[in-house]
Amino acid sequence: MRFFYFVFALLFLSGCTSSVNVHKEWSELKYYRIDFSGHEIKKLPQGARLVKEKKDVAIGVLDSNGDTGEFVVSGRITENDYIIEPMWHFYDYSEGFTTTTRDGKVKPFITYKITNKCHPDDSYTGISDNQGRTVLFATEKPCELEITFPREIHHGE
Numbered sequence: 820m821r822f823f824y825f826v827f828a829l830l831f832l833s834g835c836t837s838s839v840n841v842h843k844e845w846s847e848l849k850y851y852r853i854d855f856s857g858h859e860i861k862k863l864p865q866g867a868r869l870v871k872e873k874k875d876v877a878i879g880v881l882d883s884n885g886d887t888g889e890f891v892v893s894g895r896i897t898e899n900d901y902i903i904e905p906m907w908h909f910y911d912y913s914e915g916f917t918t919t920t921r922d923g924k925v926k927p928f929i930t931y932k933i934t935n936k937c938h939p940d941d942s943y944t945g946i947s948d949n950q951g952r953t954v955l956f957a958t959e960k961p962c963e964l965e966i967t968f969p970r971e972i973h974h975g976e
């Protein structure tokens with residue numbers, strides 16, 4: 820009898836879904852990448868699509884209010900069950916960096932420049948966030964990216 824209840828509970832729980840609409844304000848950036856970490860995306864909002872060969876990762880465009888629109892995903896999730904990051908361009912291949920000190924400690928608010936080595940005129944300059952993260956730089960095909968740190972000029976040094 821216990822086995823029957825276990826199978827019933829497993830079937831019941833496997834059929835549940837959650838809805839998520841995320842609001843973000845990222846100045847000039849309107850593209851995002853959202854990763855639901857193993858929770859399959861069942862329904863995408865307008866302006867979003869799955870990343871190639873993924874069922875739990877999508878890229879999209881924030882609407883005029885800064886919202887993603889409604890995602891429906893498998894299972895029960897909380898805001899700790901997904902990661903949403905700002906993107907430069909609306910492509911599947913993306914990479915971000917974390918700015919750190921020489922000994923590996925996170926160093927926030929560092930000015931950086933990311934350059935697409937396949938198309939050197941394609942670059943993004945920004946400031947890392949409070950956790951040292953840069954924007955996700957997306958490319959149309961797999962390309963090498965270069966990150967540089969423009970020197971700040973300090974007067975009187």
